[in-house]
Amino acid sequence: MKSKTIVAVFMLMVFWGQQGLSDRIVDMESEPANLESNKHCFSCHGERFYTFENEFSGSIERKAMNPNFIYNPDEFYQGVHRHFSCTDCHSPDYETFPHNAELRLDMMFSCMDCHGGDDTYAQYNFDLIQDEFYKSVHADRHFETFDCWSCHDPHSYRLMTRDNFRTAEIVSYHNQTCTECHQNPDKYQLVMDGEMPLLEDIHSFLPNYNLHFNAVRCIECHTSPQDTMWVAHNILPKEMAVKNCVECHSTNTLLMSSLYRYQAVENRSERGFFNAIILNDAYVIGANRNQFLNIASLVILGMVLLAMIGHIILRIIK
Amino acid sequence: MAEEKIYLYPIWLRVWHGVNAILIMLLIATGISMQYANPDYPLIRFDWAVSIHNISGIIMAINYVIFLPSNLATKNRRYYIDGLKNIVPRMMRMIKYYLTEQPKKLPSPFPVTKENKFNPLQAMTYSVVMVFFLPVVITTGLALLFPETIVKEVFGYSGIFLTALLHSAIGFLISIFLIIHIYVCTTGKKITDNFKGIITGYHHIHK
Numbered sequence: 001m002k003s004k005t006i007v008a009v010f011m012l013m014v015f016w017g018q019q020g021l022s023d024r025i026v027d028m029e030s031e032p033a034n035l036e037s038n039k040h041c042f043s044c045h046g047e048r049f050y051t052f053e054n055e056f057s058g059s060i061e062r063k064a065m066n067p068n069f070i071y072n073p074d075e076f077y078q079g080v081h082r083h084f085s086c087t088d089c090h091s092p093d094y095e096t097f098p099h100n101a102e103l104r105l106d107m108m109f110s111c112m113d114c115h116g117g118d119d120t121y122a123q124y125n126f127d128l129i130q131d132e133f134y135k136s137v138h139a140d141r142h143f144e145t146f147d148c149w150s151c152h153d154p155h156s157y158r159l160m161t162r163d164n165f166r167t168a169e170i171v172s173y174h175n176q177t178c179t180e181c182h183q184n185p186d187k188y189q190l191v192m193d194g195e196m197p198l199l200e201d202i203h204s205f206l207p208n209y210n211l212h213f214n215a216v217r218c219i220e221c222h223t224s225p226q227d228t229m230w231v232a233h234n235i236l237p238k239e240m241a242v243k244n245c246v247e248c249h250s251t252n253t254l255l256m257s258s259l260y261r262y263q264a265v266e267n268r269s270e271r272g273f274f275n276a277i278i279l280n281d282a283y284v285i286g287a288n289r290n291q292f293l294n295i296a297s298l299v300i301l302g303m304v305l306l307a308m309i310g311h312i313i314l315r316i317i318k
Numbered sequence: 319m320a321e322e323k324i325y326l327y328p329i330w331l332r333v334w335h336g337v338n339a340i341l342i343m344l345l346i347a348t349g350i351s352m353q354y355a356n357p358d359y360p361l362i363r364f365d366w367a368v369s370i371h372n373i374s375g376i377i378m379a380i381n382y383v384i385f386l387p388s389n390l391a392t393k394n395r396r397y398y399i400d401g402l403k404n405i406v407p408r409m410m411r412m413i414k415y416y417l418t419e420q421p422k423k424l425p426s427p428f429p430v431t432k433e434n435k436f437n438p439l440q441a442m443t444y445s446v447v448m449v450f451f452l453p454v455v456i457t458t459g460l461a462l463l464f465p466e467t468i469v470k471e472v473f474g475y476s477g478i479f480l481t482a483l484l485h486s487a488i489g490f491l492i493s494i495f496l497i498i499h500i501y502v503c504t505t506g507k508k509i510t511d512n513f514k515g516i517i518t519g520y521h522h523i524h525k
């Protein structure tokens with residue numbers, strides 16, 4: 001039974017691992033295709049202050065930019081849509097300033113408008129992700145105000161698990177996706193009215209809150225452990241969240257089929273099996289077990305017990 | 319058959335020892351339970367094990383801080399210092415006694431007296447455990463309690479991992495010590511004699 005599960009997990013790891021190693025579509029090395037033309041938009045939307053010429057008075061005016069409309073060019077050019085021009089997604093009419101107020105009524109693209117049913121992106125399973133998203137608490141309760149863009153910042157979204165990032169970097173980036181909203185009332189209440197519960201209070205059942213939140217992702221506990229998605233998207237109601245420590249703190253830790261699988265395949269060849277992955281980035285009590293030390297300690301224990309039994313026998317026969 | 323009592327374990331020592339014994343047993347039980355945590359066979363609920371282990375560990379650290387100066391300040395230190403003199407040949411002699419003479423109930427070459435309560439093996443193991451094992455297990459344990467104090471990476475390995483490895487390795491050796499310690503304590507005249515001693519303070523010498 002046990003060995004079957006191990007084989008199954010192994011197969012899954014190999015399967016997903018190969019998927020993880022597949023080629024990226026976006027060229028992340030070359031210079032961004034629209035670096036120059038985007039400079040115009042970034043001259044205002046990349047700065048805290050912007051200036052423009054007032055056509056009526058002829059004077060130059062200096063104003064503060066709405067902080068929600070400021071984007072970091074470095075992050076934009078590290079994102080998956082780094083070769084885009086702003087006006088690929090926004091109307092070209094934005095070239096003029098002041099922007100035409102009617103532009104606000106423009107329908108924005110959704111991911112699926114461009115990626116849906118396109119085999120080029122088959123490895124990313126967009127359709128499956130959409131189905132999972134529709135089932136999630138966010139979509140279920142707030143369909144009007146919550147969509148893919150709520151988590152995938154159109155101006156900075158990166159692929160962390162497909163490049164060679166360290167586990168800690170993946171954790172930090174993925175968790176930021178959630179905490180940017182769950183620790184920011186301004187964004188949270190853009191979705192709905194109501195008090196934003198403090199993450200630290202909710203998760204007070206975890207000892208070493210900070211250590212855990214730097215070592216595991218929110219989705220480890222808030223999606224189904226059986227989820228076979230590369231990045232699970234079905235955020236479950238809180239009642240179904242993982243609370244049982246042993247789900248992670250044991251040799252068949254759920255982390256192996258989620259967070260650690262991104263690294264699993266590469267590391268296995270270099271450093272030996274399962275443990276190698278955990279070894280490098282975190283120490284998960286109960287999950288890290290060294291086969292050699294296990295055997296060594298059993299042998300020592302056995303010898304001590306044998307010596308004791310021998311001594312007892314000597315004591316009895318005198 | 320005359321019986322003589324000598325007062326070997328003063329009250330502070332007995333209290334220290336009792337507290338220490340209970341804590342160590344809790345620590346070993348919860349430590350093993352965490353190390354071999356398994357959802358199918360929960361020994362002790364994981365979060366309880368963590369809490370019990372942490373609290374016991376802190377009390378034990380305080381208890382250790384009491385043990386060390388108490389020994390230095392009282393005459394009890396003498397037993398350790400004298401007991402370690404000329405240690406190697408005396409230990410060999412004691413091992414020979416345990417293997418060949420003691421099972422036959424021959425008298426010990428190092429009888430318990432008011433001046434010398436430890437035989438050489440006791441002096442050696444108690445010293446190693448008290449000045450090496452316990453301090454190491456306590457400091458690594460405290461470090462794991464405040465992981466932000468641990469170096470992040472040593473030669474590419476997680477600092478927490480190395481600390482935890484040392485912690486559990488020494489924890490294992492202490493468990494081995496405890497097994498031997500308790501077993502050796504059963505080799506008094508009567509099996510229960512030494513245990514009564516560490517509770518009442520008096521060691522019985524059967525003549």
Ligand code: HEM
Nearest residue numbers: 327335338339342394444447496499500503512513515516
């Ligand atoms: C259930 C657990 C334990 C029992 C039943 C036990 C029992 C005893 C007994 C009977 C003695 C007297 C020794 C003798 O007369 O030969 C003793 C002494 C001693 N034990 Fe333990 N013990 C236990 C746990 C421990 C632990 C966990 C430690 C340290 C880690 C420890 C350290 C010592 C030391 C240092 C002495 C010598 C005390 C002195 O006279 O200065 N014991 N123990």
